Amino acid sequence: MIKSHPSEAILYQYAAGDLSASMTLVVGTHIDMCPVCQQTVCDIESDLCQKHLDTVVETLTTPTAAFSGMSKATCDKMLEEIFSSEAKPSIQPEELICLEGRRFVLPRTLACNHSRIGEWTNLVGKLWRAPVNVGERGHTNLIYMEPGTQVPEHTHKGQEATLVIDGVFNDENDVYYDGDFILLDADRTHTPQTSENDCLTLATLDAPLYFTSGISRLLNPFSSLFFRV
Amino acid sequence: MQVTSERTSQRGVMNTTQQDTADKAAELLAKIAESRSRAAFSELFSHFAPKLQAYGTRQFGNEQTAMDLVQETMTNVWHKAHLFKPDRGSPSTWIFTIARNIRFDLLRKNKKRKDDISADELWPILAEQNDNLDDGYALDNDVLMQEIAHYYGQLPDAQREVVEKIYIEGKSQQEVSDSLGIPLGTVKSRTRLALKKLKELIVEHD
Numbered sequence: 184m185i186k187s188h189p190s191e192a193i194l195y196q197y198a199a200g201d202l203s204a205s206m207t208l209v210v211g212t213h214i215d216m217c218p219v220c221q222q223t224v225c226d227i228e229s230d231l232c233q234k235h236l237d238t239v240v241e242t243l244t245t246p247t248a249a250f251s252g253m254s255k256a257t258c259d260k261m262l263e264e265i266f267s268s269e270a271k272p273s274i275q276p277e278e279l280i281c282l283e284g285r286r287f288v289l290p291r292t293l294a295c296n297h298s299r300i301g302e303w304t305n306l307v308g309k310l311w312r313a314p315v316n317v318g319e320r321g322h323t324n325l326i327y328m329e330p331g332t333q334v335p336e337h338t339h340k341g342q343e344a345t346l347v348i349d350g351v352f353n354d355e356n357d358v359y360y361d362g363d364f365i366l367l368d369a370d371r372t373h374t375p376q377t378s379e380n381d382c383l384t385l386a387t388l389d390a391p392l393y394f395t396s397g398i399s400r401l402l403n404p405f406s407s408l409f410f411r412v
Numbered sequence: 413m414q415v416t417s418e419r420t421s422q423r424g425v426m427n428t429t430q431q432d433t434a435d436k437a438a439e440l441l442a443k444i445a446e447s448r449s450r451a452a453f454s455e456l457f458s459h460f461a462p463k464l465q466a467y468g469t470r471q472f473g474n475e476q477t478a479m480d481l482v483q484e485t486m487t488n489v490w491h492k493a494h495l496f497k498p499d500r501g502s503p504s505t506w507i508f509t510i511a512r513n514i515r516f517d518l519l520r521k522n523k524k525r526k527d528d529i530s531a532d533e534l535w536p537i538l539a540e541q542n543d544n545l546d547d548g549y550a551l552d553n554d555v556l557m558q559e560i561a562h563y564y565g566q567l568p569d570a571q572r573e574v575v576e577k578i579y580i581e582g583k584s585q586q587e588v589s590d591s592l593g594i595p596l597g598t599v600k601s602r603t604r605l606a607l608k609k610l611k612e613l614i615v616e617h618d
C-alpha cells in the first residue's frame with residue numbers, strides 16, 4: 184500500500200483550491216493513485232461545500248427574484264446567456280508516455296496535462312528530465328532514473344514535493360514506491376537513488392537546488408538545468 | 413484524528429430537509445442531462461445562484477467577479493450535467509467543486525500569463541470519463557493463453573509479475589494490488605502495457 188501521503192492540511196488546501204498550480208498537479212496525481220486520499224478529499228469537499236454553500240439559507244422554493252443582489256432581470260439575462268452559450272470542449276487525457284524504450288501510463292490528472300510535458304533531456308549518466316510547463320513560476324519536472332542512478336546530494340531553498348509515478352527509489356530516510364508522496368522542507372539534505380529498478384517521478388520545487396557534497400558542488404550550474412522551467 | 417471525527421459527525425446530522433433538497437437537485441440534474449430541460453435548469457439556478465453569489469462575494473469582495481463566478485459555474489452545470497455521478501457525492505458538493513475551479517481561474521486571470529494552466533486541467537472533474545479504460549484488461553480473443561505463456565518472459569519484471577498473478581494464478585487486480593503493495597491504478601496500467609506488448613510480440617512472430 185502507499186505509505187507516504189500528503190498531510191491532511193495539504194489535502195484541505197488542495198480541495199479548497201489554495202495550493203499553487205504545480206503543487207495541485209502533484210497532489211492531484213497522488214490522489215488519482217490513492218483511494219485513501221480520494222476518500223479524504225471527498226469528505227473535505229463535502230465539508231467545504233457545507234461551509235460555503237449549504238449554510239446559505241435558501242431553498243428550492245425561493246422565487247428567483249427574491250434574493251438580494253440579483254434582480255429578476257439579471258437572472259433572466261444570465262439564464263438566457265447560459266442557454267445560448269457553447270459548451271467548452273472537454274480535455275482529452277493522453278495516458279502514454281515513452282522514454283528510452285520504456286512506456287508508462289500516466290495517472291488521470293497528469294494525463295490531462297500531457298501537452299504540457301516538454302522534451303526529455305539526458306542530464307547526466309542515467310538521469311533524465313522532462314519539464315512540465317504549468318505556466319507559473321516554480322520548477323516542475325518529470326524525472327526518470329534508470330536502475331543504479333544517483334542524484335547528487337542536494338538541499339533546497341524551498342519545499343520539494345516528489346511523487347513516485349512508477350518504480351522504486353530510496354534516499355537516506357526510506358524506500359518509496361508507486362504513489363508515495365514525499366514533501367521535503369527547505370534545508371533538508373537528501374540523495375535520491377535507484378538500485379535494481381528504474382523510477383519515474385514527478386517533482387516540483389519552489390526554489391533552486393543546491394548540491395552539497397564534494398565534487399557535486401561543481402555541479403551547481405547543473406541545478407538550474409535540473410529544475411529549470 | 414479529531415478533524416475526521418468532526419467531519420463524520422457533521423455529515424451524520426444531514427437532516428431530512430437537506431436530504432430532500434439533495435434528492436431534488438439530483439433529479440433536476442438528471443432531467444437537464446437527459447432532456448436539456450430549461451425549466452429544470454431554471455429551478456436549479458434559483459437554488460444555487462444565491463449561494464454561489466454569496467460564496468463569490470466572500471472570496472473576491474467584489475460583486476462583479478462574484479457574478480462572473482455564478483455565471484461561469486452555472487454554465488458548466490448546464491453543459492456538463494451528464495458528468496454528475498450521484499454515487500460520488502451530493503449535487504451541491506459537485507457544484508461546489510465546479511465553483512472552486514472557476515474561483516481558481518478567476519484569481520489567476522489578472523496575471524495573464526501565456527499558456528497558464530486552467531483549473532479544469534488540474535482538477536479534471538469535467539473531463540469526459542473514458543469508460544473504455546477498464547475494459548482493456550479482458551484478454552482479447554486473438555491473444556491465446558499459450559502465447560502469453562510463451563512470451564510473457566520477455567516482459568519487464570514489473571509487468572511480468574502482474575501478468576503472472578492475474579492470468580496464471582487467476583488473482584483479481586485488487587488482490588494483486590494488495591499482495592504486491594502497489595496501487596490498483598498501477599496494477600491496471602502495468603496490465604494494460606503488458607497486454608499491449610504481448611500483442612506486439614505475437615504479431616511480430618506470426
Ligand SMILES: [Zn+2]
Pocket residue numbers: 185187188189213214217219220221
Ligand atoms: Zn494518499
